[in-house]
Amino acid sequence: MRVGTVPSAAYDGVPYTRGGAVDRADVGALVRSAVDGDAAAWKALVEGLSPLVWSVVRAHRLSDADAHEVYQTVWFRFAQHLGRLREPEKAGSWLASTARHECLKVLRSLRRLTVTSDPHLLDRVSEDRTPEQSVLDSEEAAAESERIRWMWQEFEELGERCRQLLRVLMASPPPSYQEVSAALGIAVGSIGPLRQRCLRRLRARLDARGAL
Amino acid sequence: MKDDVNDTAPGGEPFDDPGPDGFDDTADDLGTGLLEESLRQAAAILDPVPAELRRLAVEAFALHDLDARIAELTFDSVVDAIPVRGAADPPRMLTFRADEVTVDVEVSAQGLMGQVLPPQRARVEVLSGPQRAVPVDADDMGRFTSDTPPAGPFALRLRTGGRVVVTEWLRA
Numbered sequence: 001m002r003v004g005t006v007p008s009a010a011y012d013g014v015p016y017t018r019g020g021a022v023d024r025a026d027v028g029a030l031v032r033s034a035v036d037g038d039a040a041a042w043k044a045l046v047e048g049l050s051p052l053v054w055s056v057v058r059a060h061r062l063s064d065a066d067a068h069e070v071y072q073t074v075w076f077r078f079a080q081h082l083g084r085l086r087e088p089e090k091a092g093s094w095l096a097s098t099a100r101h102e103c104l105k106v107l108r109s110l111r112r113l114t115v116t117s118d119p120h121l122l123d124r125v126s127e128d129r130t131p132e133q134s135v136l137d138s139e140e141a142a143a144e145s146e147r148i149r150w151m152w153q154e155f156e157e158l159g160e161r162c163r164q165l166l167r168v169l170m171a172s173p174p175p176s177y178q179e180v181s182a183a184l185g186i187a188v189g190s191i192g193p194l195r196q197r198c199l200r201r202l203r204a205r206l207d208a209r210g211a212l
Numbered sequence: 213m214k215d216d217v218n219d220t221a222p223g224g225e226p227f228d229d230p231g232p233d234g235f236d237d238t239a240d241d242l243g244t245g246l247l248e249e250s251l252r253q254a255a256a257i258l259d260p261v262p263a264e265l266r267r268l269a270v271e272a273f274a275l276h277d278l279d280a281r282i283a284e285l286t287f288d289s290v291v292d293a294i295p296v297r298g299a300a301d302p303p304r305m306l307t308f309r310a311d312e313v314t315v316d317v318e319v320s321a322q323g324l325m326g327q328v329l330p331p332q333r334a335r336v337e338v339l340s341g342p343q344r345a346v347p348v349d350a351d352d353m354g355r356f357t358s359d360t361p362p363a364g365p366f367a368l369r370l371r372t373g374g375r376v377v378v379t380e381w382l383r384a
Contacts, residue, residue, distance in 0.1 A: 075269040199244035
């Protein structure tokens with residue numbers, strides 16, 4: 001079953017589909033299959049869109065506990081609304097926007113309660129071990145590992161706006177600008193220029209440090 | 213590694229049509245594109261989706277229920293109410309609505325109290341994920357209580373008069 005709903009949207013020369021594990025054009029078809037009870041399609045959606053949801057949550061600098069709960073809430077709600085999505089091909093934007101709203105809600109209630117939880121993730125590194133991590137452990141890769149940590153440090157020290165945007169853009173596969181827009185509440189048209197600016201700023205920091 | 217980006221196009225790809233001012237933009241874009249890709253790799257290593265969360269999302273498929281009606285959140289004291297001065301830890305008030313059925317819920321450290329309106333009997337499950345939950349009964353007035361306060365994401369599933377209503381998932 002092939003559903004021909006290839007999004008024609010392309011913004012600032014960045015095509016809707018920027019490649020990756022899940023072809024974004026297939027998202028609509030996967031949603032429809034999942035609605036029909038196809039668990040494999042659901043799994044493919046999770047694989048393809050989890051990093052986007054996680055990136056949005058991380059971009060908002062929640063505590064780990066809050067980040068985990070928001071992530072789960074978003075997926076539970078997505079499962080709940082699965083058969084009711086008006087535009088299944090925009091499931092990524094739906095997830096990104098739901099994640100954003102849940103994050104803002106958390107931040108608002110924290111501000112209200114003035115809880116002294118530490119939202120800074122500066123030195124926080126996931127304890128999950130990925131295949132890439134194991135590679136990094138080998139001695140030959142030590143230099144590469146250090147380079148990556150430097151880059152991460154400089155990224156963390158960027159201004160809030162840039163840090164947020166880049167954290168969302170880092171999702172894999174790369175998010176479409178529509179998804180970025182839904183994730184951060186910024187206009188699609190401003191993402192391209194902002195992205196350039198933020199990456200240039202990061203590049204300058206890295207150059208100053210002599211990295212890369 | 214030398215900074216000679218301008219001598220050769222990154223990746224060795226020829227530029228077809230740089231256009232006026234296009235060359236610099238394109239070179240810049242490729243440079244930043246590479247940097248973005250490096251960041252993406254760094255994120256995959258230093259801040260990946262925790263495996264446990266990925267698993268929970270896969271299991272969440274069990275929550276899709278095309279027959280259940282969704283009761284949407286129409287009021288949440290965390291968002292909609294002005295905080296009461298002096299009330300250190302006021303209960304959270306929530307209202308969900310699905311067409312003619314309304315569910316009022318009060319969540320506190322002691323647990324959860326609620327009422328189905330219009331008043332009617334119902335079986336109510338306080339869900340915390342895809343797994344089943346022990347149901348409690350709502351009385352003739354539609355009132356129900358649960359001793360365990362929800363922690364993390366939760367939703368209520370109500371069975372009343374042959375209908376199934378599920379409230380929108382929320383964080384406790």
